Each structure stands twice: as structure tokens, then as C-alpha cells.
Amino acid sequence: MFQADLFPGWTTVCRLEEAPGLPVLADVDVLVVGGGAAGVAAATVAAEAGKSVMLLERYGFCGGAAVAGMSGTICGMYLATDRNAGPEQVVFGFTERFRRAISERGGLTAPQIYGKTWTVTHDPLMWRETADAFLAAAGVRVLFHTAVTGVLMDGDRYAGVVIESKAGRSTVRARRVVDASGDAAVVARAGHRYLFGDNGKIQNPTMFFRLGNVDMDRYLAYYGEDTICPPKLTEAIRRANDGGGYQLPRNKIWIFPTTRPNELMVNATRLSGRDERMLNVIDPADFTEAEMSGRLQVREYARFLRDTVPGCENSYVVDTGAEAGIRQTRSIVGAETLRNSDVVECRKRADGICRVPWPIELHAGDKPKLHWLLDDWYEVPYLALVPEAGENIIVAGRCLSAEHEALASARVTAQCFEYGHAAAVATVLSLDEDLRFRDIPGARVREQMARNGSAF
Numbered sequence: 001m002f003q004a005d006l007f008p009g010w011t012t013v014c015r016l017e018e019a020p021g022l023p024v025l026a027d028v029d030v031l032v033v034g035g036g037a038a039g040v041a042a043a044t045v046a047a048e049a050g051k052s053v054m055l056l057e058r059y060g061f062c063g064g065a066a067v068a069g070m071s072g073t074i075c076g077m078y079l080a081t082d083r084n085a086g087p088e089q090v091v092f093g094f095t096e097r098f099r100r101a102i103s104e105r106g107g108l109t110a111p112q113i114y115g116k117t118w119t120v121t122h123d124p125l126m127w128r129e130t131a132d133a134f135l136a137a138a139g140v141r142v143l144f145h146t147a148v149t150g151v152l153m154d155g156d157r158y159a160g161v162v163i164e165s166k167a168g169r170s171t172v173r174a175r176r177v178v179d180a181s182g183d184a185a186v187v188a189r190a191g192h193r194y195l196f197g198d199n200g201k202i203q204n205p206t207m208f209f210r211l212g213n214v215d216m217d218r219y220l221a222y223y224g225e226d227t228i229c230p231p232k233l234t235e236a237i238r239r240a241n242d243g244g245g246y247q248l249p250r251n252k253i254w255i256f257p258t259t260r261p262n263e264l265m266v267n268a269t270r271l272s273g274r275d276e277r278m279l280n281v282i283d284p285a286d287f288t289e290a291e292m293s294g295r296l297q298v299r300e301y302a303r304f305l306r307d308t309v310p311g312c313e314n315s316y317v318v319d320t321g322a323e324a325g326i327r328q329t330r331s332i333v334g335a336e337t338l339r340n341s342d343v344v345e346c347r348k349r350a351d352g353i354c355r356v357p358w359p360i361e362l363h364a365g366d367k368p369k370l371h372w373l374l375d376d377w378y379e380v381p382y383l384a385l386v387p388e389a390g391e392n393i394i395v396a397g398r399c400l401s402a403e404h405e406a407l408a409s410a411r412v413t414a415q416c417f418e419y420g421h422a423a424a425v426a427t428v429l430s431l432d433e434d435l436r437f438r439d440i441p442g443a444r445v446r447e448q449m450a451r452n453g454s455a456f
Helices: 037-048 093-104 124-138 185-189 216-223 231-241 284-308 340-344 404-410 413-433 442-451
Strands: 013-015 024-033 053-056 112-114 117-121 141-143 147-154 157-165 168-179 194-196 209-212 254-257 264-267 316-320 330-332 352-356 360-362 369-371 378-381 393-395
Touching (some): 024 413, 037 093, 037 168, 093 124, 093 413, 117 254, 147 185, 168 185, 185 393, 209 284, 216 254, 264 284, 284 316, 369 404
Parallel strands (some): 024 053, 168 393
Antiparallel strands (some): 112 117, 147 157, 157 168, 209 264, 209 316
């Protein structure tokens, strides 16, 4: 289903020969739009290969959903299992480079139990600093506080973008573009096809928050080591909603000890409209409602935790995400699509560019759906990063071409690092050999990623 008409006026295409008289700020080999996990990986790897690279980011820092949305964990590195076994890491490559670097700064916890798998919690400030260090060392030109407002097209070829900042409007010309916006913003601006969830239904966003001054010994004695809440806490939430004077829309919540003493990161809220409709966070009105209702829910959950959970009696809200945590918006219509069946059948493929052992983690309603992939993983096809139309562009991150439930597994941080890694490898091949992205064999991308340390 083509949904470019959801927001009239969104498409902003400037034909190169008719481009407005705006100054050319830069002319680069590679333009990366978005500084989340995928964008940082794409920009770093492309620059390390000797290409001139510019990265555009609308915030004053990198991190995307992991930092601005405070999702707070690097999910997707470890196998899920029912065996009595410790964490087994199966995703490496750029993911491992970043994991190791932030860990060396003291910004990462040891693996924490998450149901049948493991995850790690990061310090959001150290995430930003680690990204800054990678980009600076690689020689990437970074522009924060910069938004893309239009796309320069030369026939079917993406030739660059129109940008806007407090300094005004200008253009950036590029031989290749990596759309790592998370929202397929460049593809959508060009008027090319995308999907929006399951016939318009997307996963609920969440307002994450951190809780300080927790007595961790008493908290852990009650809650346990698993970051997914125990049944007794789910029951306590139900009782609190049933005549207890609380309004807690989600009864299965997740809480993660952080790198900071006596602090928890809480994933508890469920953001929907006042009429319980799904909020479309591409729409600024809906995004605003999500932000405002999210902050109210944070206070309500924090009050509940203080009143109910041992060790949290004197706790307080340290902060929330700079924005609501977004799980899903637009997905491109790709040259190939990751199918739900690929996930549940743990399909391996010669053109696969990333292992994914993470479960289908679908956030809709008051209880998230979890479908575990036990002792196995699937692989994402390279062409799921390549839009069906247009030349000189590839995507990286959660906007890859994927069916709804497949995306609920494939969207997490470890995999986004590897999508950016794959996009950069493909971009370098495209430039060096004058190839269209769709004509590059996924097996070649995979081979180079393996030489860079990725596991297959």
C-alpha cells in the first residue's frame, strides 16, 4: 500500500536542472541522513574506506532512538535459549566495535537477562561521546541541528538534498545517499513508495525514563534478575488499576539496572491517543500528544513503583527521553522484503547481511507479544535496504523493507549498526565500480562485512 498521500505537501522534489538558487554547502561522495546507530556505522565505515562523507542530524548529538528516545539497550547481540546457558554473542562487526568502545568508557552494563535472551544497558551520554569519537577519527564531516527539507533529483538519480538550519537553507550534493533517518525521510520526500506498518497500524511508542535513588539490593530481591517484570508485579499493576487509584495502561513492564549506582531505566508506558487510537508519530500533532501524555504516564508509573516495589520508596525520576521512543514509522518498498515467514523459520541466505536472533517483539495493546527464536537466528537480505525505485540511494536502520511482525524483530540496535555497516560497504562498491545498488550481489557485501569482522 502506497501511503505518500498520508501527509499532503510532504513530498519536496527539486529537479537538479531546476534547483532553486540555493548555495551548495558541500559536494561529497556519500551523504548520510540521520545519526542513529545505522547512520553512525554507515558514515564511519564509508569514511574509513577513503570516501568524503557528510552526516546530517537534526539533534545536537548522535544516537537516534537509542539516545534521544532513551531506548537504552543494545538489543539483538545474543542468542535466545531455553538451555541453562550464559549469554552467547552471535552478532559482531561494527556492532562489536561500538560495544567494545562504549564498554571501555564504562558506559555499558554486563549482559542482563531479558526473558530467554540477554541485553546490555548503555549510558546515553557515553553513547553520544563514543559516536563523536568514531566519526571524528574517521574524518566524517558532521552537521548537527540540520534538517532535510527537500531532495535533489536528476532523473531517477538522487543527487543530494535541500537542508535547513538556523543559518538558512542550502543544498548538499552527493554521489550516493544513505537514508538512515529511521523514517525513510529522504525516500518519502522524493515521492517513492513506502508502507506504514500493518495497513496503517504501527507499534506503540514509549516514553522511557530513569529512576534514581533506588536501594538496589532490596529492589533486586523483590524484582529478580530478569529485566522483564515478574508475574507478581504485573498482578500488582492490575490491582492498582482496579480501584487502586492509578492509571497504568501497560501491565507488563521492563526495568533495567543502568551503569549508574542506584539507578533503573524503565520501559513501562504505552502511548496511544486519548481515544485509544494508534498515534502516528510522523504527524507532529500526534507526536506532541505522545510526548505530553508520555510525561504524565512517567509520573504515574514512578508513583506506582515508589508505592509498591521494595527499594523504590525514596526514588525519583532522573529524566525521560528527549523524545518518545519510536519503534516504527515508514518502511520502504524495497527491491526485496524481509517476510514474517523468514523470521519464524530462521531463514539463512547467501545474500544475508546481518544475523538477527532477537524475538518478534510487537508492542500493541497492554501486553507486548514476544515470539522467541530459540538457539537460532535468521538473516536479512541485502536488497531489503535498496528501494524499489530511484538510483544512488540505500537505506539503513528500522525503515528497511520488512513486513510488520518481521520488523518487530529486525528493528533493534545491534542490527541497525550492521545495516549501516552493510549500506557503507555497498556504497563503497557502488562508487568504486560504478554500480547501481540493486546490481550489487548481496554475497559481495556479505563477504566484505565478514572481512570487517561480521559473523555469518
